[in-house]
Amino acid sequence: MSISAGTLNRVQWLRHEIGIHDRAYFELDASTISDSAYDALFRELRELEAAHPELITPDSPTQRVGGKPLAQFASVTYAVPMLSIQTETDTGASGAEHFDSRVRRELELNFAATEVEYVAELKFDGLAVSLRFERGIFTQGATRGDGTTGEDVTQNLKTIRDIPLLLMGESPPLLEVRGEVYMCRDELARYNKEAQARGEKPLVNPRNGAAGSIRQLDPNIAASRPLRFFAYGIGAVDGWALPATQKELLDALAAFGLPVSKHCAVLRGWRELADFHDRIGEQRAQIPFDIDGVVYKVNSIALQNRLGFRSREPRWAVAHKYPAEEARTTVLAIDIQVGRTGALTPVAKLQPVFVGGVTVSNATLHNEEEARRKDVRVGDTVVVRRAGDVIPEIVAVVIEARPTQAAENDLFNCVPLYPPFELPGTCPQCGSHVVREEGGAIVRCSGGLVCPAQARGALLHFANRRTMDIEGLGDKLVDQLIAGGHVKTPADLYALTVPVLASLDRMGEKSAENLIHAIEKSRRSNLARFIFALGIRNVGESTARDLARHFGSFSALQNADVGALENIPDVGPVIAESIVDFFAEMHNREEIARLTDAGVHWEEHEGTANAPTGLLVGKLFVLTGTLPGLTREGAKELIEAAGGKVSSSVSKKTSYVIAGEEAGSKLGHAQELGITILDEAKLFQLLRGECL
Numbered sequence: 001m002s003i004s005a006g007t008l009n010r011v012q013w014l015r016h017e018i019g020i021h022d023r024a025y026f027e028l029d030a031s032t033i034s035d036s037a038y039d040a041l042f043r044e045l046r047e048l049e050a051a052h053p054e055l056i057t058p059d060s061p062t063q064r065v066g067g068k069p070l071a072q073f074a075s076v077t078y079a080v081p082m083l084s085i086q087t088e089t090d091t092g093a094s095g096a097e098h099f100d101s102r103v104r105r106e107l108e109l110n111f112a113a114t115e116v117e118y119v120a121e122l123k124f125d126g127l128a129v130s131l132r133f134e135r136g137i138f139t140q141g142a143t144r145g146d147g148t149t150g151e152d153v154t155q156n157l158k159t160i161r162d163i164p165l166l167l168m169g170e171s172p173p174l175l176e177v178r179g180e181v182y183m184c185r186d187e188l189a190r191y192n193k194e195a196q197a198r199g200e201k202p203l204v205n206p207r208n209g210a211a212g213s214i215r216q217l218d219p220n221i222a223a224s225r226p227l228r229f230f231a232y233g234i235g236a237v238d239g240w241a242l243p244a245t246q247k248e249l250l251d252a253l254a255a256f257g258l259p260v261s262k263h264c265a266v267l268r269g270w271r272e273l274a275d276f277h278d279r280i281g282e283q284r285a286q287i288p289f290d291i292d293g294v295v296y297k298v299n300s301i302a303l304q305n306r307l308g309f310r311s312r313e314p315r316w317a318v319a320h321k322y323p324a325e326e327a328r329t330t331v332l333a334i335d336i337q338v339g340r341t342g343a344l345t346p347v348a349k350l351q352p353v354f355v356g357g358v359t360v361s362n363a364t365l366h367n368e369e370e371a372r373r374k375d376v377r378v379g380d381t382v383v384v385r386r387a388g389d390v391i392p393e394i395v396a397v398v399i400e401a402r403p404t405q406a407a408e409n410d411l412f413n414c415v416p417l418y419p420p421f422e423l424p425g426t427c428p429q430c431g432s433h434v435v436r437e438e439g440g441a442i443v444r445c446s447g448g449l450v451c452p453a454q455a456r457g458a459l460l461h462f463a464n465r466r467t468m469d470i471e472g473l474g475d476k477l478v479d480q481l482i483a484g485g486h487v488k489t490p491a492d493l494y495a496l497t498v499p500v501l502a503s504l505d506r507m508g509e510k511s512a513e514n515l516i517h518a519i520e521k522s523r524r525s526n527l528a529r530f531i532f533a534l535g536i537r538n539v540g541e542s543t544a545r546d547l548a549r550h551f552g553s554f555s556a557l558q559n560a561d562v563g564a565l566e567n568i569p570d571v572g573p574v575i576a577e578s579i580v581d582f583f584a585e586m587h588n589r590e591e592i593a594r595l596t597d598a599g600v601h602w603e604e605h606e607g608t609a610n611a612p613t614g615l616l617v618g619k620l621f622v623l624t625g626t627l628p629g630l631t632r633e634g635a636k637e638l639i640e641a642a643g644g645k646v647s648s649s650v651s652k653k654t655s656y657v658i659a660g661e662e663a664g665s666k667l668g669h670a671q672e673l674g675i676t677i678l679d680e681a682k683l684f685q686l687l688r689g690e691c692l
């Protein structure tokens, strides 16, 4: 079949176009086209190539995918062996000094001689491979194997977009490029999330992920994994004038279009090497892929040749290690911690393990969803990671090592010994029922008034100037009262005596008497303050006022259902549920009874004297972003003083959204609902009663 100029143009255009989208996606992390449109371009190219096989070029994007699974890998023999590298496990500066003095001794440099020049690179923690380019075309790629013979994994390597199928510029008849296949941590995490959603096993860590993917017979598996590549050296070469230094070699590889890490420096003497080691060590957590050390190489190729090898290790290079950031250990138990706001967090108790420079025996599982996603169970072998000062976390479960038992009705089948993790229905600290928030991601104890984990916050809130106003009861005192076992819940405050208080640190008789007096005084309150003092989730000062005004009595509020609560203008479903949850918990009701038994009382009907007045009565505001002249608290006070209300979330009931700089999602939400959006200047106009 003859090929028309139109077809040829179209094929070239398709390749060019696909190349642009690939680069945007893989190098810039930005999608410039929809998946379906990309697939359509790809399909058209593949069809044209199928109709005109003579148009297929080795660097066509179609050549990366579509290979058939192999029965086994062929072996590849290296003319120039793939070397290994000597490791320096002394992670201090002396590690660099040892290497430098060895090099100087071998080169017979005396002390007066100038410092040796080195290139320092990262030691990528992945899988070493060798790529063969013939006249610039990627023809074969293989693993290191024993250094002399490796496995031909060309099909898998072709799927890695970092690896050019055709070198740029003028390329020699033969160039073998040596480098590392690796994965970025965030890309692996994203892949694992998706894999688990499909019911597949997660990859344990980036190194296993890279190595495992390259050793798959079916290239579709490698194609589905976020693999990347860095070049750091060469093997056999023909028809190419070797550069004089390692640095020039790296630059030449980059000029061929091969990815070379930017973390690379030309340095002199061991002190500069040690500095590089330190500097990279500090940046380690921010580097998006795993490294297990840095590599120092003598820069001059002539000196490299003079130094030569000892067995399979060149004398001109060394890997200077860092402490391992990952280690394996077993999960002894999964405990539940209750935070100060009542959030329940699962924490894995681990067989203590030395990782990232410290002994780790706990790792947070963040929340139930996370624990389920990772499917961490008691008895599991897990990979624990501690990078920099980041809190230790469980990266993955080694599923193969999960303890099992024979299935109940089928002794030939094994089932896991422990069931999937589940948070309990009641708080382990106080026995109150738990409530799921924000779509189930947060599970919270509902016993805010009685839970020991929340006691400090509950007591401080209860004593606050805007609630029961117990003057002199600050955080230091609350801490002492809790630690001494004198107070567990707000009602306990009313049983305190002068001698007990006077026995505390830095409390004289006089201050004890003053505090008792303040506590006495707080017995008499009003309904709005008392409601606010209970610390019901999502019930702030102004909602408490609304509730008091609307219900008029505490018992009416206590017995209101969600429907009745939602009838109040500023009360939405979230607030209504929080109130119902609070009173549904018997522990809370008992605590309220203890408070009234202790003599706490309030004026129920506030009358109409306190009915709000002002320009903004009946107007509901939401604040978002940073205002130029007002703090959020300041803006709120002005609005409330004018009779308006401030709420934290935008709804149909919102009258105005006041937006400042870096306004968040609330602004978008308000725009969707067609709510009037004002800036600070307009707010002032409104407060002055001017027309907008």
Ligand code: IVH
Binding pocket: 083, 084, 085, 086, 121, 122, 123, 124, 125, 127, 128, 129, 179, 180, 232, 233, 295, 314, 317
């Ligand atoms: S050069 C000089 N450079 O370390 C000897 N190797 O045993 C040839 N590695 O698995 C290796 N980063 O894949 C060299 N910047 C780097 C490296 C590096 C990681 C790996 C290599 C091999 C091991 C050497």
